[in-house]
Amino acid sequence: MTAWDAIVIGAGPAGLAAASLLAEHRARVLLVDEQPAPGGQIYRRIEHVTERRPDLLTLLGADYAHGADLARRFRASGAQYLPQSSVWQVTPEREVWLSRPGQSEQHQAKTVLVATGAMERPVPVPGWTLPGVMTAGAVQILLKSAALKADEPLVLAGSGPLLYLLAEQCLAAGARLAAILDTTSARHERAAMALLPSAVLKGGLSYLRKGLKLRAAIRRSGVPWFQRVTRLRIEGTDQVTGVGFESRGRPEHIAARLVALHEGVIPAQQMTRSIGLDHEWDPVVRCFRPTLDAWGNSSIAGILVAGDGAGIGGARAAEHAGAIAGLEILHQLGRIDGATRDRLAAADRRGQAAHLAIRPFLDRLYAPRDGILRPADDVTICRCEEITAGAVRTVAAQGCPGPNQAKSFLRCGMGPCQGRLCGPTVTEVMAEALGLPPEQIGYYRIRPPLKPVTLGELAAMDAAE
Amino acid sequence: MSMTADVLVIGGGIQGCSSALQIARRGLKVVLVEKNTAGRHASGVNAGGVRRLLRATPEIPLSVASMRMWHEIEALVGDDCGFKVSGQIAVAEDEAGMADLHARAAEVQALGYAHEELVGPNELFEILPALSRHCVGGLIARDDGAASPYHTTMAFRRAAIAAGVDLREECRATDFVRKRGIWHVGTSAGPVEAAHLVNCGGAWAGAVAAALGEPVPLEPIAPMMMVTSRMAAFVAPVVIGLKRKLSFKQMPNGTVLIGGGHRGVPDTEHDRSSVDFRKLITSARTVADLFPIMRETQIVRAWSGIESRLPDDIPVLGPSSTEEAAYHAFGFSAHGFQLGPIIGSIMADLVTTGRTVLPIEPFRVTRFRPWAEILSSGG
Numbered sequence: 038m039t040a041w042d043a044i045v046i047g048a049g050p051a052g053l054a055a056a057s058l059l060a061e062h063r064a065r066v067l068l069v070d071e072q073p074a075p076g077g078q079i080y081r082r083i084e085h086v087t088e089r090r091p092d093l094l095t096l097l098g099a100d101y102a103h104g105a106d107l108a109r110r111f112r113a114s115g116a117q118y119l120p121q122s123s124v125w126q127v128t129p130e131r132e133v134w135l136s137r138p139g140q141s142e143q144h145q146a147k148t149v150l151v152a153t154g155a156m157e158r159p160v161p162v163p164g165w166t167l168p169g170v171m172t173a174g175a176v177q178i179l180l181k182s183a184a185l186k187a188d189e190p191l192v193l194a195g196s197g198p199l200l201y202l203l204a205e206q207c208l209a210a211g212a213r214l215a216a217i218l219d220t221t222s223a224r225h226e227r228a229a230m231a232l233l234p235s236a237v238l239k240g241g242l243s244y245l246r247k248g249l250k251l252r253a254a255i256r257r258s259g260v261p262w263f264q265r266v267t268r269l270r271i272e273g274t275d276q277v278t279g280v281g282f283e284s285r286g287r288p289e290h291i292a293a294r295l296v297a298l299h300e301g302v303i304p305a306q307q308m309t310r311s312i313g314l315d316h317e318w319d320p321v322v323r324c325f326r327p328t329l330d331a332w333g334n335s336s337i338a339g340i341l342v343a344g345d346g347a348g349i350g351g352a353r354a355a356e357h358a359g360a361i362a363g364l365e366i367l368h369q370l371g372r373i374d375g376a377t378r379d380r381l382a383a384a385d386r387r388g389q390a391a392h393l394a395i396r397p398f399l400d401r402l403y404a405p406r407d408g409i410l411r412p413a414d415d416v417t418i419c420r421c422e423e424i425t426a427g428a429v430r431t432v433a434a435q436g437c438p439g440p441n442q443a444k445s446f447l448r449c450g451m452g453p454c455q456g457r458l459c460g461p462t463v464t465e466v467m468a469e470a471l472g473l474p475p476e477q478i479g480y481y482r483i484r485p486p487l488k489p490v491t492l493g494e495l496a497a498m499d500a501a502e
Numbered sequence: 503m504s505m506t507a508d509v510l511v512i513g514g515g516i517q518g519c520s521s522a523l524q525i526a527r528r529g530l531k532v533v534l535v536e537k538n539t540a541g542r543h544a545s546g547v548n549a550g551g552v553r554r555l556l557r558a559t560p561e562i563p564l565s566v567a568s569m570r571m572w573h574e575i576e577a578l579v580g581d582d583c584g585f586k587v588s589g590q591i592a593v594a595e596d597e598a599g600m601a602d603l604h605a606r607a608a609e610v611q612a613l614g615y616a617h618e619e620l621v622g623p624n625e626l627f628e629i630l631p632a633l634s635r636h637c638v639g640g641l642i643a644r645d646d647g648a649a650s651p652y653h654t655t656m657a658f659r660r661a662a663i664a665a666g667v668d669l670r671e672e673c674r675a676t677d678f679v680r681k682r683g684i685w686h687v688g689t690s691a692g693p694v695e696a697a698h699l700v701n702c703g704g705a706w707a708g709a710v711a712a713a714l715g716e717p718v719p720l721e722p723i724a725p726m727m728m729v730t731s732r733m734a735a736f737v738a739p740v741v742i743g744l745k746r747k748l749s750f751k752q753m754p755n756g757t758v759l760i761g762g763g764h765r766g767v768p769d770t771e772h773d774r775s776s777v778d779f780r781k782l783i784t785s786a787r788t789v790a791d792l793f794p795i796m797r798e799t800q801i802v803r804a805w806s807g808i809e810s811r812l813p814d815d816i817p818v819l820g821p822s823s824t825e826e827a828a829y830h831a832f833g834f835s836a837h838g839f840q841l842g843p844i845i846g847s848i849m850a851d852l853v854t855t856g857r858t859v860l861p862i863e864p865f866r867v868t869r870f871r872p873w874a875e876i877l878s879s880g881g
Contacts, residue, residue: 129776313776
């Protein structure tokens with residue numbers, strides 16, 4: 038089998054922009070994605086909604102509708118496309134092992150672009166594992182699938198731009214919001230203000246306007262909006278029954294059966310970790326991200342990363358980053374020279390810079406609270422194996438030197454989610470317990486397969502040696 | 503700052519921790535240096551088999567003695583190490599395989615051991631109801647079993663520290679000189695002076711032997727393992743393959759651990775290794791053939807650990823041939839975990855008395871000397 042010029046993993050804005058550009062330049066490019074149609078999380082079901090559900094398209098707004106252009110361009114580009122396919126291993130030698138419904142196969146590429154996007158930061162508050170607690174992202178999927186039921190009032194708790202967007206979208210969709218519990222802290226708000234002028238000057242004004250508009254819409258709706266929320270805990274035994282918290286230091290309680298939690302997004306690092314790329318620590322957003330140059334090149338030659346998986350910048354910045362990485366790949370393939378690459382990338386670099394201008398302000402404003410990063414002892418942090426923060430602290434005190442050893446001690450991170458949900462918290466808790474910075478503590482070694490593969494599927498592969 | 507000790511042990515795997523523990527319990531002052539953290543490589547991530555079954559003949563006396571220590575492991579290190587007696591069984595898939603097992607059983611009995619017993623088809627399917635019916639028989643060691651490798655290595659580590667061992671992790675030994683009866687070893691944490699040197703450096707032990715002027719053909723390897731999602735209990739003993747590489751066991755939590763010697767890619771320079779799924783396809787086929795019930799089970803994780811092997815697949819064990827007061831225990835060739843307890847006793851015997859009652863002559867470091875001469879002559 039001949040090698041692909043490029044395999045692009047992920048059909049969000051970065052992946053679509055890169056794959057389209059590469060195919061338009063006649064490169065042999067394969068785009069692999071888990072969903073049945075292009076769009077990623079941000080533009081999920083964009084083709085269906087554009088064609089069939091103008092009502093939903095209006096409700097989800099112009100930012101969402103932009104995805105239709107990306108999908109259209111991609112479909113016309115001639116790029117090969119494998120939807121409903123999970124990549125379960127990428128090797129440093131650029132082999133891509135993936136599972137399509139019922140069968141696994143292996144592809145070789147000259148270059149690989151990882152565009153696997155972001156994940157929501159885990160929100161380990163007391164009770165977060167109860168049935169009835171969702172992530173904000175899950176609520177958005179329900180919205181985009183027109184599957185959100187309007188009869189059960191929803192409590193939205195957390196902080197960050199996506200929380201406000203989701204609140205506004207829920208209101209527009211006619212869903213009932215019981216309350217918004219805003220955990221944004223006064224300390225972070227003050228720190229962020231110093232970064233506002235620069236954000237506005239460099240092109241962040243439109244984001245700021247959007248945010249203010251969302252906030253105004255929420256305020257107009259009359260939904261109870263609690264500020265300075267702390268000590269959030271979700272109550273119930275088999276199912277959520279209520280939410281307790283303090284707002285400006287005053288104890289509050291709301292009865293609820295449905296709660297959505299959101300504390301921002303972080304780069305999804307399972308794939309970049311498992312390939313063995315170098316990562317660096319972002320002390321403000323408090324997350325790891327792959328170490329990259331300005332073109333998206335990682336520490337391993339021929340493997341690039343673009344989009345939110347490289348560091349959170351949002352959908353439009355991701356689209357530009359995808360195009361920039363695509364140009365770099367064309368250069369590496371010998372299709373364009375360095376000067377052409379630089380010239381073609383200039384507009385995308387300007388666009389990217391403008392869309393990133395707001396980030397320092399947003400990152401500071403919505404920086405995660407300590408309680409989310411390092412929960413109390415009795416809070417479960419590994420859902421698969423039901424391991425508490427206290428158990429991790431105990432093994433740290435017994436001499437366990439890091440997350441990988443904690444796996445062996447406790448089995449935390451060894452369940453079906455492969456540590457996706459507990460990894461960030463385990464790093465923070467161990468860093469605190471051992472008095473070391475998180476970058477020194479490091480992260481789980483992520484083992485393939487990244488997605489579960491059946492034994493029979495592996496046995497049936499014809500790539501055996 | 504200089505550290506001084508009676509004994510310097512190189513390597514914080516199970517062999518190094520066990521040796522340090524036993525030597526310290528005999529009243530000597532021990533420094534143990536480990537370049538990563540204890541149990542980071544093969545000792546922490548192996549399949550956990552505690553097996554006498556099908557051991558190479560020279561290893562049988564050591565393995566039998568070690569098994570007695572395993573059955574008292576809690577008394578030894580204050581931790582049960584997750585050790586469970588489940589039996590280990592080798593399965594013959596055809597009559598030729600069964601003939602091999604008959605010959606093996608006769609050989610072991612002739613040596614005076616009774617731990618390996620032949621099993622006919624009826625008992626085989628009683629013990630392994632999910633086994634494919636094409637299999638014809640087996641050889642079982644009923645008192646063998648399995649343990650948790652990382653827990654075990656950490657238990658030895660803790661016991662060693664409690665016995666007074668000065669454990670230095672993230673500390674790499676770099677050079678070895680013996681002057682006036684004292685070893686002067688340079689490490690990344692400063693020089694160490696010790697009367698005795700014990701080399702339990704695993705895949706990195708070859709460099710120590712070479713520094714002592716007795717190079718050995720030690721090959722780093724990276725045995726791979728896979729673990730599945732949880733299944734209802736369906737297999738009690740550890741099952742090992744005969745012609746095909748397989749080590750197969752269901753853990754107490756229901757997950758199934760599949761190992762057996764298919765190898766990934768070791769990278770000793772960067773202290774890491776990677777899996778090679780091409781070979782795991784073969785491993786998956788073996789399991790699917792022997793246990794059809796496994797076909798729909800999901801593989802959750804695959805990994806490898808760095809180990810080392812010698813050309814004859816048995817370790818180097820015993821005194822240095824070139825230097826006084828230096829001893830080796832390395833090159834266990836992917837089956838050293840079970841030997842861990844007894845290796846500590848042997849090394850303590852050697853360090854304190856210069857001899858041991860167990861027959862270790864087959865493991866002498868000089869057995870590769872022709873190889874070393876070819877290498878040094880550039881041939």
